[in-house]
Amino acid sequence: MTRLRRILPLIAAAAVAGCMLVTLPAAASAEVKLTRIDRFEDPVQTVAAPGPSAKGLLFVAERTGVVKVVKGGETVTRPFLDISGIVKSTDLEQGLLSIAFDPRYEHNGRLYVYYTDSSSSITIERYVRDPDDPLRADPGSAETILSIPHPASLNHNGGDLAFGPDRNLWISTGDGHPICDPPENAQNTGSLLGKLLRIDPVAHGYAIPPDNPFVGGPGADEVYAYGLRNPFRFSIDPRNGGTIAIGDVGQFRWEEINLLSLADARGANFGWDAYEGTVPLGLEGPCSSDLPTPPPADPVFPVTTYPHAADSPDEFSGCAVIGGVIVRDRRLTAAMRGRYIFSDHCRGRLRGFIPEVDPPAAVDEHYVGVRVDYPTAITTGRRDRIFVTTRFGAVFRIDPAHGWPRPDAGGAATG
Template identity: 40%
Template sequence: MTSARDQRRQAPSVTVGPSLFLAAFLAAFLAVLLAVAAAGDARAKLRVGYHPVAKVNSPTALVAAPGHRKMVFVTERTGRIRMIRQGRVLPRPFLDISHLVSSLKIEQGLLGLAFPPDYQKTGHFFVDYTDRKGGVRIDQFTRSRKEPLYAPVGSRRPVLRIPRVSERGNHNGGELRFLGRLLYIAVGDGNDPGDSLNLAQNPESLRGKILRIDPRADQTTGRTYRIPATNPFVGRPGRDEVFAYGLRNPHSFSFYRPPGGELEMAIADVGQQRYEEINYLPFRLAWGANFGWKLYEGVSPYDCGRELCPAGLPVTAFPDVVWPVLTYSHDVGCAVIGGPVVDDPALTTIRGRMIYGDFCANRVRTALPDSGWITDDRRLGPPMPPGRGKQPALNGMGEDVWGRVYLFSNFGNVYRLEQKAVPDKRSSAKKKQSHEKAGNIQ
């Protein structure tokens, strides 16, 4: 085999004219510029920041829909679904059910949205909202055939309703997600402080749970949804819809399958007085899991009854409780906001890391997810806009079909995480010091 070096040796000589000489000179000059730029990049640091996308009215959820590669759908608390296409909010809402929604209290409103995998074929999608009587409602709507970016209110089909249990109107959960054709629903305990009715630990109640249903109507029984035969409480005491229990206000949850690994589930559960928590575990272990509320808040005993929960009760007292992988106190936050495990290939510095934040803090954080305990928990670059000392009121996160991560505030700002190269201040400082030393020598 003839090497490249041998080929260059055997190449015939060529007389170089002025134009070829100029081209060769320009090519060499360009190579020098690229080398200088590469050296500059080597001294640069990759940083993830917040790219402003759009502004809507009090967003509560941001999701992608099958078939819409350049668009995300955002729910507004007052009852509208807005569409953001390439940074522009379309003037006409995708759906407006303001007349059905109660949003008088901050934890009420249109809270969740999910598109099933067959959305392109059926046009069906599902919403979670607080109705005028304070109950939790899951309804199906269908987009218009003639106007695919519009869903008429008349297409509504009620699926599930959970009655109000307290005048407070809080702890409603709201997250909806499909896994295959099954719909997962986050529902908070919905009652007075401390879950006074003990609903989260009661398998006969749908409150304080993650529910799992097949939202298709059952023509045989006349029910508005079906029960998966593999649900944990089918054939035993407890509601058949329950997938997991012992949750106070699971504001958000998500699924993630690491490369070559098994499916995992993350649940961010808002705490009562002292601690916020994130649960992360293999999906198979979430089946029928008890996440501890109100026996525990985080890993600290909360209210187990005098006989079951004396002072100093160890965390091993209830062996069936699934403990959170991350907790933090109310000294640094007030309501945890869970996000996805980042799968955006453009975010190389945080891909594979779980992202989370807090409603009362303007710092977003990432950590390496693990079913045992979170590791390498760190801040994500600069504070979330509007900046240090001002409360951004982070209200949620979402992804588009490409896996790009979005964050949105209670004040309506929607941002997308982007990674850029910025000057490394440490390298610049070292360079400045070397110049100063050289000047001193001279």
């Protein structure tokens, strides 16, 4: 999200002007509406934890390093976890960026946090729930799982965390530089920057899944896919063996969504920095002193891209893609279910397409009728509810626009 360097002053100025917190109502034709859960301080992600002990709980990560829990619609005053003392700063793209709960959370109480530490390294750390209090993590349980030195601390820190249906922990990292990736981290399979990583957290530290693509040969064993610029948000839909969708933030021209089955993503090269979107990056302008990147032999191009500057008011455009999720909430209309929805940090309109993986394609892409101000994440919680987290505080749930249950919702009892 390099352009946040330019965007944030604009955001700050607009906030001063008092015009930041307006959320437009759903359009008359919208199939969904937004229900506000609560307000938080610079929230980055909203997730649920599995298991009976976390039933009815919603966890909201704030960029300062605080994780709050919402119970029964009320935000609990005492934080679930507070690591603000070790999160170095929230300048530009730093801070606590993501959290993920272990699929076996009910039994092991483990959760993982992704943040930038006092030396600006990308840090993945594990905490354990307080055995006597499901509304609190034990701050003394911290264990660093992975630390990745980061050369340009303010930009391209990634990063997202998610467990896949394989029960491994998937991690997205930025390329480590504001523009043009001068060290060619993204194309270097020996670097952990500009990557999709896949590790198996064990009792202490992590193991390498033996079927990771670079095990037994050149390339870091943690790497599952490469050629990413700043994959700020990705998600894994568990159906059919797993589908991964990665929103990779572009440089000056193109934002992109990449979509693949987990099997096809193995060893995939998403193209950066030979390509921005589907366009060769070239060595003009600010990249004129960069080294040329040989075009990858077999790059995986995005299923959809959108430009920074739109030629028409109806065209999707923006500054930094916010990758989302495939809709599975059975309360929503048949037209919404199975659709992948995403947004843009600056424009905030939610957009969706039908994801196809064989071959990868984005079909029937259009707006879904709602927008928010400065989204930071679109995530799936319990019962497949979808949450939209926004920069200036509001967290929303996506609900049916016309009441519930809908006649075509099927399986209404799941709600």
